[in-house]
Amino acid sequence: MKRKWKRALFGSLIFSSAAFVFQACYGAPGDFGYDVFIEGHVISKSSKKPIRGIKVSITDEDQYAFTDVDGRFSFYTYERKINIPMIFQDVDSVENSGLFETQQLDVELDSNKISLNIEMGEENR
Amino acid sequence: MLKQFFFRKFKENETQLHELNYLFWECTAKCNLNCLHCGSDCTKDSLHGDMPLADFLEAIDTIENPAPNFTVVITGGEPLLRKDLEICGREIRKRNMRWGIVTNGLLYDKARHVSLLNAGLGALTISLDGLSETHNWLRNSKKSFERATQAITLAASSHRLNFDVVTCVNQRNITELSKIREFIIEKGVKAWRLFTIFPIGRAAGNTEMFLTDIQFQTLMEFIYESRKHAEIDVKFSCEGYVGKYEWKVRDSGFFCRAGINIGSILIDGSIAACPNIDRSLTQGNICSNSFWDVWNTKYEVFRKRGWTKTGKCQTCKEYKNCLGNGLHFWHGNRSEPIVCHNEKLL
Numbered sequence: 001m002k003r004k005w006k007r008a009l010f011g012s013l014i015f016s017s018a019a020f021v022f023q024a025c026y027g028a029p030g031d032f033g034y035d036v037f038i039e040g041h042v043i044s045k046s047s048k049k050p051i052r053g054i055k056v057s058i059t060d061e062d063q064y065a066f067t068d069v070d071g072r073f074s075f076y077t078y079e080r081k082i083n084i085p086m087i088f089q090d091v092d093s094v095e096n097s098g099l100f101e102t103q104q105l106d107v108e109l110d111s112n113k114i115s116l117n118i119e120m121g122e123e124n125r
Numbered sequence: 126m127l128k129q130f131f132f133r134k135f136k137e138n139e140t141q142l143h144e145l146n147y148l149f150w151e152c153t154a155k156c157n158l159n160c161l162h163c164g165s166d167c168t169k170d171s172l173h174g175d176m177p178l179a180d181f182l183e184a185i186d187t188i189e190n191p192a193p194n195f196t197v198v199i200t201g202g203e204p205l206l207r208k209d210l211e212i213c214g215r216e217i218r219k220r221n222m223r224w225g226i227v228t229n230g231l232l233y234d235k236a237r238h239v240s241l242l243n244a245g246l247g248a249l250t251i252s253l254d255g256l257s258e259t260h261n262w263l264r265n266s267k268k269s270f271e272r273a274t275q276a277i278t279l280a281a282s283s284h285r286l287n288f289d290v291v292t293c294v295n296q297r298n299i300t301e302l303s304k305i306r307e308f309i310i311e312k313g314v315k316a317w318r319l320f321t322i323f324p325i326g327r328a329a330g331n332t333e334m335f336l337t338d339i340q341f342q343t344l345m346e347f348i349y350e351s352r353k354h355a356e357i358d359v360k361f362s363c364e365g366y367v368g369k370y371e372w373k374v375r376d377s378g379f380f381c382r383a384g385i386n387i388g389s390i391l392i393d394g395s396i397a398a399c400p401n402i403d404r405s406l407t408q409g410n411i412c413s414n415s416f417w418d419v420w421n422t423k424y425e426v427f428r429k430r431g432w433t434k435t436g437k438c439q440t441c442k443e444y445k446n447c448l449g450n451g452l453h454f455w456h457g458n459r460s461e462p463i464v465c466h467n468e469k470l471l
């Protein structure tokens with residue numbers, strides 16, 4: 001404890017927060033950023049069965065994932081001051097148990113781990 | 126003067142604290158390039174298989190209360206050759222730890238960029254050793270510049286990544302540093318780290334790799350001048366004590382944190398400090414030792430550096446600030462460091 005206090009003291013006396021920055025010549029910069037973990041389960045509104053192959057994207061960043069065979073997806077994304085704009089799209093059309101309507105969602109950031117349950121309606125053709 | 130005094134006190138305190146902040150994991154010895162300056166023994170088909178993820182996880186699971194800024198840096202070889210890299214990353218994140226990679230960018234395409242971000246990649250370093258011709262020469266591959274540039278463009282587009290470009294400065298690219306700076310600024314790069322090559326591994330027999338003393342001085346001046354521009358954060362790597370350029374070419378003074386805050390788990394399970402350090406300084410092996418026990422009870426040779434006061438360092442006036450330069454310069458019988466940056470600048 002005493003040494004951590006000394007660390008702050010000497011750090012401030014050398015006028016540099018950079019004294020705490022880590023990096024070895026051949027290493028990556030230390031990662032001090034924060035991020036959010038989003039996971040979810042996508043099922044069909046009518047059959048309640050999981051849907052595979054749904055493209056889950058964040059629209060203000062080029063980031064996406066596809067639901068697996070159990071309809072699940074998960075990813076980390078950067079923390080924002082605003083809600084996270086997401087879109088769920090059936091990009092493989094009828095291949096996976098039907099054609100589903102695109103759904104858009106603004107996800108509120110109330111914790112650094114968010115779980116979503118999404119029901120997608122089938123498109124009438 | 127006062128600043129140096131307090132910085133020495135700061136370093137002494139850090140050495141006593143011995144907090145693990147940065148852990149290298151040499152996850153594979155395989156590499157998809159054959160760079161002229163490579164200091165490791167990596168080949169396309171290494172003798173070592175990739176380290177099983179379970180072995181690495183078992184080692185890091187011994188760490189009690191990791192420091193809040195604790196980061197695992199995955200290196201190789203080329204880490205992107207591991208098909209399960211994203212699984213490794215997610216397992217690290219599940220343990221509330223952060224992770225980053227160092228890559229040559231050859232396999233870093235859009236799909237991989239997205240899957241790595243999804244897996245919580247937080248820090249990324251991409252090597253770029255010159256403009257097209259020079260980079261391809263050093264990297265020994267015609268397509269490496271184009272691929273590295275693609276990787277840089279993708280990385281720079283991300284809001285999340287703590288990302289930088291590193292360049293090994295040598296006799297061929299020293300004259301094009303300004304152009305490289307313009308090029309990467311144009312690609313959206315915000316941080317650039319330059320380092321020099323030292324005479325081990327494949328580089329040892331190739332004199333074009335090493336800067337003359339005058340060129341080294343030119344490099345210091347270039348970094349010093351570049352740091353006055355706001356567009357990009359340019360710095361010299363942690364590699365050595367640079368006398369009159371101390372505090373001018375980096376955000377802080379020289380501090381070799383190997384074994385003080387930096388540890389590593391190498392491809393054969395060795396527990397060490399920075400991966401480029403002589404393997405005779407290995408502290409244990411995860412196959413037979415608890416990583417955390419080794420971190421807490423060994424590493425004396427890194428924390429008590431009195432043994433480096435030998436050879437040219439014995440009578441050096443700068444010793445108390447330098448402590449024998451970066452430990453990766455101590456090889457063989459350790460009679461003195463193979464490079465002293467300061468003497469190049471006198």
Ligand code: SF4
Nearest residue numbers: 438441447450465467
């Ligand atoms: S002689 Fe040794 S202690 Fe002195 S500046 Fe060179 S490497 Fe550092």
Ligand code: SF4
Nearest residue numbers: 025381382399451453
């Ligand atoms: S051993 Fe070398 S790379 Fe590692 S911290 Fe020291 S100077 Fe940096």
